[in-house]
Amino acid sequence: MTDTMHGELEKRLSEAYPLGFVTEIEQETVPPGLNEDIIRLISAKKNEPAFLLEWRLAAFRHWLTLREPGWASVHHPPIDYQAIRYYAAPKTGARPKDLSEVDPALLATYEKLGIPLQERAALAGVAVDAVFDSVSVATTFKDKLASLGIIFCSFSEAVREHPELVQRYLGSVVPPTDNFFAALNAAVFTDGSFVYVPKGVRCPMELSTYFRINARSTGQFERTLIIADEGASVSYLEGCSAPMRDENQLHAAVVELVAERDARIKYSTVQNWYPGDAEGRGGIYNFVTKRGDCRGARSHISWTQVETGSAITWKYPSCILRGDDSVGEFYSVALTNHRQQADTGTKMIHIGRNTRSTIVSKGISAGHGSNAYRGLVKVLPGALGARNYTQCDSLLMSATCAAHTFPTIEVREPGATVEHEATTSRIGEDQLFYLRSRGLTAEDAVNLIVNGFCKEVFKELPMEFAVEAQKLLAVSLEGAIG
Amino acid sequence: MLNIENLHVSVGDKPILRGIDLVVGAGEVHAIMGPNGSGKSTLANVLAGREGYTVTAGRVTYLGRDLLSMTPEERAWAGIFLAFQYPLEIPGVSNVQLLRTALNGIRRQRGESELDTMDFLDSVKAKLAALGMDESFLYRAVNVGFSGGEKKRNEMLQMAVLEPRLAILDETDSGLDIDALKVVANGVNALKSPERAFILVTHYQRLLDYVVPDHVHVLAGGRIVRSGDATLARELEARGYGWLVPEAANEVRP
Numbered sequence: 085m086t087d088t089m090h091g092e093l094e095k096r097l098s099e100a101y102p103l104g105f106v107t108e109i110e111q112e113t114v115p116p117g118l119n120e121d122i123i124r125l126i127s128a129k130k131n132e133p134a135f136l137l138e139w140r141l142a143a144f145r146h147w148l149t150l151r152e153p154g155w156a157s158v159h160h161p162p163i164d165y166q167a168i169r170y171y172a173a174p175k176t177g178a179r180p181k182d183l184s185e186v187d188p189a190l191l192a193t194y195e196k197l198g199i200p201l202q203e204r205a206a207l208a209g210v211a212v213d214a215v216f217d218s219v220s221v222a223t224t225f226k227d228k229l230a231s232l233g234i235i236f237c238s239f240s241e242a243v244r245e246h247p248e249l250v251q252r253y254l255g256s257v258v259p260p261t262d263n264f265f266a267a268l269n270a271a272v273f274t275d276g277s278f279v280y281v282p283k284g285v286r287c288p289m290e291l292s293t294y295f296r297i298n299a300r301s302t303g304q305f306e307r308t309l310i311i312a313d314e315g316a317s318v319s320y321l322e323g324c325s326a327p328m329r330d331e332n333q334l335h336a337a338v339v340e341l342v343a344e345r346d347a348r349i350k351y352s353t354v355q356n357w358y359p360g361d362a363e364g365r366g367g368i369y370n371f372v373t374k375r376g377d378c379r380g381a382r383s384h385i386s387w388t389q390v391e392t393g394s395a396i397t398w399k400y401p402s403c404i405l406r407g408d409d410s411v412g413e414f415y416s417v418a419l420t421n422h423r424q425q426a427d428t429g430t431k432m433i434h435i436g437r438n439t440r441s442t443i444v445s446k447g448i449s450a451g452h453g454s455n456a457y458r459g460l461v462k463v464l465p466g467a468l469g470a471r472n473y474t475q476c477d478s479l480l481m482s483a484t485c486a487a488h489t490f491p492t493i494e495v496r497e498p499g500a501t502v503e504h505e506a507t508t509s510r511i512g513e514d515q516l517f518y519l520r521s522r523g524l525t526a527e528d529a530v531n532l533i534v535n536g537f538c539k540e541v542f543k544e545l546p547m548e549f550a551v552e553a554q555k556l557l558a559v560s561l562e563g564a565i566g
Numbered sequence: 567m568l569n570i571e572n573l574h575v576s577v578g579d580k581p582i583l584r585g586i587d588l589v590v591g592a593g594e595v596h597a598i599m600g601p602n603g604s605g606k607s608t609l610a611n612v613l614a615g616r617e618g619y620t621v622t623a624g625r626v627t628y629l630g631r632d633l634l635s636m637t638p639e640e641r642a643w644a645g646i647f648l649a650f651q652y653p654l655e656i657p658g659v660s661n662v663q664l665l666r667t668a669l670n671g672i673r674r675q676r677g678e679s680e681l682d683t684m685d686f687l688d689s690v691k692a693k694l695a696a697l698g699m700d701e702s703f704l705y706r707a708v709n710v711g712f713s714g715g716e717k718k719r720n721e722m723l724q725m726a727v728l729e730p731r732l733a734i735l736d737e738t739d740s741g742l743d744i745d746a747l748k749v750v751a752n753g754v755n756a757l758k759s760p761e762r763a764f765i766l767v768t769h770y771q772r773l774l775d776y777v778v779p780d781h782v783h784v785l786a787g788g789r790i791v792r793s794g795d796a797t798l799a800r801e802l803e804a805r806g807y808g809w810l811v812p813e814a815a816n817e818v819r820p
Contacts, residue, residue: 513617518654521614522668522724523642523675532667536658536707 102559104328104358107193107298110175111217116301117166120144123271126171130240130274133247143260143270150264156427157456157488158396160332160369168334170272172217172299186222190214194222194294197325211236213277213293217302220275225289234318235280236291239307242278249280253311257340257377257404265336265398266373269305273338276306281316281347290546295324295335297357297368303334310340312347314380319350321549325393328358330366332395337372345380345407350388352545353401354553357393359560362451364423367395374401375431378410378439386413387430388544390553392560395424400458402431405439405470412441415541417553419560420453420485429459429490434470434500443474446538449485450561456488463500470500478508479537481530481561531558567592567763568613568633568732573624575605575612582608584788586624590732593760597774597799598767600785601807606767607651609785610736613765614648615641628732642668643675645731649721649738656708661720664708665690665727672728693726696756697749715746722753733757734765739773751776771803786811 114125123144127137152163174187186201194201194214201214201222211225213236220238229236235246243250260270277293297304312318324335335357341349351374360367370393376385387401403412414430432441447455461472478487493502511533519529535542535554542550568590575583582605590596600606612619613626615638626633629644636644656664670680681689694701699719709717718738725733738750754764754777766773774782774796782798783790784807792798792810802810 512654515654515656517616517638518650519656519664519668520638521616521642521648522664522728523639523672524668525639525671528667528671532659532664533656536656539658 101328101358103197103325107189109187109189111299112173112175113169114171116169118170122170126272126274132243135251136243140271143267146261147267147271150267152264156398158398158425158427160396163334169302171274172302174216190216211289211291213238215275215293215295215306217297217299217304232285233282234285234287237278239276239278253309253342257342257375258338258373263373265371266338269307269336269338273305273307276308279310279318279320281312281318283313284315287318290319290321292321297333306337308339310349311342312344312349314344315346317348319546321352321546323354325356332367332369334369339374341376341385343378343383343385346382347380348384349376350386352549353389354549354556355391355393356556359393359424360395362422370394370397372399374399377404378407378412381407382409383407384411388415388541391418391426391428392556397426397428399428400430403441404433405441406435408436409438410436414443415544416445417538417541418455419448419557420455421450421560423452425454427456427458429457431460432472434463434467437467438469439467441472444540445476446541447478447487448534449487450481452484454486456490458490460492461502463495463497465496467497468499470497472502474504476506480510530561534561567629569627571625573626574622575608576620576622582788586790590763590765592763595764595777595779597779597782598765598785599782599802601811604785605788606785607736610648610734610767613734614638614646643672647725647728647730647733649725649735651736653709653717653721655710657710659708660705661708662704669727690727693723697722697726697753699723714741718742718746719749722750725753732763736767737769739768747773748776771799774799784810
């Protein structure tokens with residue numbers, strides 16, 4: 085590409101990260117380091133029942149036997165797990181009962197992030213759980229949801245108020261022994277969201293969680309558990325951001341989804357953790373395990389993710405298609421610019437009969453970004469009539485970026501149908517000139533091309549968030565085109 | 567409107583245009599003809615601002631402005647339109663989305679108000695009908711899976727919607743059957759007006775059966791070797807370029 089276009093793209097990609105501010109607030113933290121005493125301390129701070137402390141300790145002991153995985157196509161200096169603080173919370177005393185008791189500095193923070201927590205100001209039709217470092221600071225529309233029997237609260241509150249549900253489902257999709265980061269999360273997880281939608285109830289509003297990392301030298305280890313009981317349906321969205329810092333911060337979350345018979349869960353992510361600067365200093369390490377279990381017949385789980393932030397992204401939102409006729413979907417846009425690295429994809433495990441899965445992955449690489457799609461489609465014996473369709477497209481925006489695809493297909497049922505399509509294209513100087521000669525600025529031309537490339541994924545997002553995702557992509561690509 | 571003086575253009579080290587002089591006035595239709603490799607498309611692309619060409623000498627003024635210092639989008643805002651020889655595909659972007667983004671972008675630059683969706687659609691649909699195109703065109707991704715003829719019609723639609731002051735058609739007629747050729751000709755004829763000028767770059771004379779040019783120029787070896795009126799085009803059709811090109815090769819410029 086020519087120098088002028090390079091210059092234009094570089095300029096657009098290097099735009100500032102507008103969410104990178106720090107909230108000055110008194111924090112309560114634990115000393116850095118990870119050992120059984122720290123885990124006991126976290127558990128005690130949260131007044132947890134004995135079963136949960138034992139669960140954490142067992143996970144920690146297992147974690148000690150594991151080594152950090154090295155197979156992903158990402159590179160970073162070794163992480164010192166003893167240098168991280170595993171708990172940080174705003175010092176506000178007891179958990180506020182309602183918004184009037186929430187520290188105004190926190191409310192202002194979310195306001196600034198575009199997530200007003202006052203229900204009158206809130207986005208119509210969206211309930212929000214706001215997680216600040218290790219704790220949930222507020223959850224909106226709880227009462228309205230409770231009238232339908234829907235539980236939407238912080239994980240800590242669920243542990244106190246609904247221990248039987250937590251005990252029944254926790255770790256049933258992602259067991260503490262699943263992998264290195266899942267074991268770490270199980271040992272030290274602090275907060276996150278909990279959703280239970282009872283039999284036959286369709287949740288009337290979008291549920292969402294906004295995760296904010298604020299404190300220095302801390303990690304965020306949230307855990308989210310969503311259960312849609314028989315015939316229930318729910319749409320959930322998470323967003324996230326963090327201050328700009330020159331240190332790397334670890335975010336190792338676990339998300340478990342359970343869909344019973346005829347239930348439907350739609351889970352959307354707009355991930356905008358601080359990506360680090362143009363030279364790759366700082367940024368979040370986003371090492372996340374997300375999995376959904378289509379437990380019952382005709383259940384349906386759909387993952388949609390727009391990943392623009394983080395220095396490193398390592399996540400594979402997956403579906404276990406256990407129930408007959410169950411459906412799993414994965415729609416992903418992953419953008420890496422500057423020195424960002426992403427290794428992301430999905431696993432679709434077909435167990436039940438006539439199970440169907442769809443994978444649409446769109447990787448955009450710019451600057452020196454590295455983007456890998458890693459996917460597994462596995463059809464077990466007996467999954468008669470299983471079908472998968474995979475489409476995996478990469479768009480390259482510079483000569484220095486990289487895109488890889490690692491699709492694995494394991495079919496052990498002869499009656500299954502698996503289709504895989506993949507394309508790689510470069511954003512063309514000719515395409516840009518064509519659009520500019522129609523009066524679009526170079527910036528608008530790039531946005532139009534990129535949005536066209538991502539269209540199949542954006543149409544899966546709830547309307548308000550599709551618009552946000554487009555804007556986010558535009559900001560993340562500021563100066564990126566080269 | 568357009569004034570080209572002694573324009574020299576190279577691609578890499580290779581000179582392609584070697585001293586073009588051309589004056590195009592408002593309301594005029596100029597045809598640039600010539601054999602393959604004579605520099606016709608280079609001229610069209612340089613006027614629209616495509617990168618990859620080095621202007622080594624000469625100047626171009628358009629409506630009193632220095633055209634060569636303007637970016638491609640600035641030229642579009644000032645009313646220049648290039649119909650591409652090979653229109654590009656933009657997957658996932660519908661025609662209607664591109665047309666609306668382009669038109670409103672240009673209107674914004676000119677300090678005009680943006681059209682709302684209904685007004686915009688009404689106006690575009692009228693133009694589709696005039697070009698004999700189906701409405702379904704609007705909702706297809708830009709040029710994706712279009713036949714050669716459909717792509718050229720689409721260029722005419724864009725031209726009709728953007729209403730340029732100076733439209734340059736780069737071999738828009740090549741590879742078209744007679745029906746598609748008539749669509750292109752109708753597109754030009756419908757837009758002809760005293761304020762608007764056209765430069766038709768073409769290898770063949772047949773488009774000129776339907777759009778009668780005021781001036782015909784023969785480009786060979788990077789220079790205009792002959793200019794005339796519409797009768798020159800017919801002469802070329804009958805005799806080919808052979809009788810002119812040796813003349814071009816032997817021509818001595820002061």
